[in-house]
Amino acid sequence: MNSIKSKVISGIFWQYAQRLSAQIVQFIVSLILARLLLPEDFGTIAIIGVFITISNLFIDSGFGNALIQKKNIDDIDCSSVFYLNLIISIILYAILFCSAPYIASFYELSILTPLLRVQALLLIVMAFTCVQNAILVRNMEFKKNFIINISAVALSSIVGVVMAYTNCGVWSLVLSQLTMQITCVIGYWSLIGWRPKTIFSWNRIKSLYQYSSRIFAGSLLNVLYNNIYNIIIGKQYSAELLGYYNRGVLIPTILVENGANTLNSVMFPALASMQDEKEQIKIIIQKMVKAVAFIVFLLIAILMPLAEPLVSILLTDRWLQAVPFLRIACITVCFSPFILINTSILTSLGYSNLYLKATSFAKMLAIGLIFLGAQFNIYIMVAAGSVGALFSMIITSYWNKKLIKYSLWNFIINITPSAILAIITGIGLYLFTLCKYNQWSTILIGGTCAIIFYSTISYWLKLEPMVLFIKTLKSKFKYFFLCPFSKTKSC
Numbered sequence: 001m002n003s004i005k006s007k008v009i010s011g012i013f014w015q016y017a018q019r020l021s022a023q024i025v026q027f028i029v030s031l032i033l034a035r036l037l038l039p040e041d042f043g044t045i046a047i048i049g050v051f052i053t054i055s056n057l058f059i060d061s062g063f064g065n066a067l068i069q070k071k072n073i074d075d076i077d078c079s080s081v082f083y084l085n086l087i088i089s090i091i092l093y094a095i096l097f098c099s100a101p102y103i104a105s106f107y108e109l110s111i112l113t114p115l116l117r118v119q120a121l122l123l124i125v126m127a128f129t130c131v132q133n134a135i136l137v138r139n140m141e142f143k144k145n146f147i148i149n150i151s152a153v154a155l156s157s158i159v160g161v162v163m164a165y166t167n168c169g170v171w172s173l174v175l176s177q178l179t180m181q182i183t184c185v186i187g188y189w190s191l192i193g194w195r196p197k198t199i200f201s202w203n204r205i206k207s208l209y210q211y212s213s214r215i216f217a218g219s220l221l222n223v224l225y226n227n228i229y230n231i232i233i234g235k236q237y238s239a240e241l242l243g244y245y246n247r248g249v250l251i252p253t254i255l256v257e258n259g260a261n262t263l264n265s266v267m268f269p270a271l272a273s274m275q276d277e278k279e280q281i282k283i284i285i286q287k288m289v290k291a292v293a294f295i296v297f298l299l300i301a302i303l304m305p306l307a308e309p310l311v312s313i314l315l316t317d318r319w320l321q322a323v324p325f326l327r328i329a330c331i332t333v334c335f336s337p338f339i340l341i342n343t344s345i346l347t348s349l350g351y352s353n354l355y356l357k358a359t360s361f362a363k364m365l366a367i368g369l370i371f372l373g374a375q376f377n378i379y380i381m382v383a384a385g386s387v388g389a390l391f392s393m394i395i396t397s398y399w400n401k402k403l404i405k406y407s408l409w410n411f412i413i414n415i416t417p418s419a420i421l422a423i424i425t426g427i428g429l430y431l432f433t434l435c436k437y438n439q440w441s442t443i444l445i446g447g448t449c450a451i452i453f454y455s456t457i458s459y460w461l462k463l464e465p466m467v468l469f470i471k472t473l474k475s476k477f478k479y480f481f482l483c484p485f486s487k488t489k490s491c
Contacts, residue, residue, distance in 0.1 A: 039243030062212030089127035148187030156180035214352035218359035248325025297422035309439035342396035362392035
């Protein structure tokens with residue numbers, strides 16, 4: 001148990017360090033690129049991203065999760081998955097290469113043809129990392145993941161910015177992504193000791209597929225749901241408007257969803273190793289939900305009122321059309337971490353069938369709401385996604401009561417104090433923005449006051465995450481504050 005705990009703590013640290021570092025670099029780079037490129041450039045890449053993401057899902061087909069979840073794996077399992085991934089990636093690349101002109105015609109963007117043919121090379125490149133990444137996650141070697149991804153982000157960022165400065169336009173985004181994935185391949189093959197053997201077993205593939213097929217089906221719906229806006233906006237409206245949407249959701253996504261993915265990537269292998277300790281899992285989930293709610297709700301309470309000055313300063317005034325999308329996205333992404341927690345419980349405990357049921361129903365309902373909203377206007381369509389995310393959270397939590405005795409009511413009780421405090425904080429910050437100070441003053445003074453108010457009241461109310469945070473700070477900095485004045489030898 002202590003070994004798992006230490007791996008979880010270490011994993012969270014390195015995954016958070018990796019994602020935080022990557023987010024900072026990518027965010028800075030995105031701000032630079034937003035000044036050098038046009039909104040339609042980002043919209044065009046978002047359209048291409050739909051096909052790349054869906055295709056990559058077919059390549060992995062849930063086998064990565066199957067390798068992580070299976071209690072014992074060997075070279076036959078890993079090699080069989082590796083060769084299958086590679087074969088599928090080549091086939092899918094050929095399909096996208098041939099269908100590129102038809103996709104370009106559908107979206108009425110001729111430049112999509114060469115762009116898609118080049119960027120689709122990502123599929124073959126990423127096939128070389130699927131198994132290595134699964135082994136890394138299974139062994140919880142997240143320090144290596146930190147090294148690999150930071151190197152990839154740094155190098156790809158340099159390539160993207162340099163190409164944008166030399167007027168390469170949308171091609172700077174394409175080649176930046178290719179650089180990132182090629183660097184990841186080099187990193188994984190350098191740091192992960194496993195190499196594919198000249199063996200292949202359909203029986204092992206079939207065995208893994210019993211688990212992976214359900215994960216794949218659920219993941220496919222997730223990908224369709226996550227990319228539905230890119231599909232509809234790109235076709236029904238324009239690449240330019242899609243660019244505004246894409247940049248608008250960037251900030252809340254970076255701050256909330258990526259943080260949630262960090263947590264999930266660590267918790268999945270950890271919970272998988274504790275499959276028979278249901279009571280312990282319940283305790284971990286409760287603490288996780290409280291901590292996530294505490295952080296996420298504070299971020300949303302700050303982002304929504306400060307959306308306009310933030311966009312103006314970070315992206316310039318020509319991106320102000322992204323503000324409504326940013327605010328709506330704040331509501332949507334606040335549900336994402338809890339959906340991930342719920343689905344992680346199902347998959348890590350081996351209930352891929354329940355994961356498929358929950359995900360299928362939730363995502364089909366959400367997609368239906370989005371299509372319904374699209375009949376009115378783009379903003380109602382995006383807002384419908386927020387309603388869909390709420391329903392997804394409720395639906396995916398249904399089985400928690402049966403599996404670990406953690407009911408929806410328990411969940412509501414755990415998040416309510418932070419939610420109420422965040423609403424009060426957000427209203428206060430919004431009223432402050434009405435004072436019409438300059439943008440920098442509004443962000444710095446208003447944001448600082450909001451954080452101080454939220455933190456002070458939460459400590460006064462003795463909210464568990466805040467109390468734990470203060471205790472941790474006291475223990476970590478005790479030496480620095482007390483030792484200079486202490487005569488004891490313990491210092």
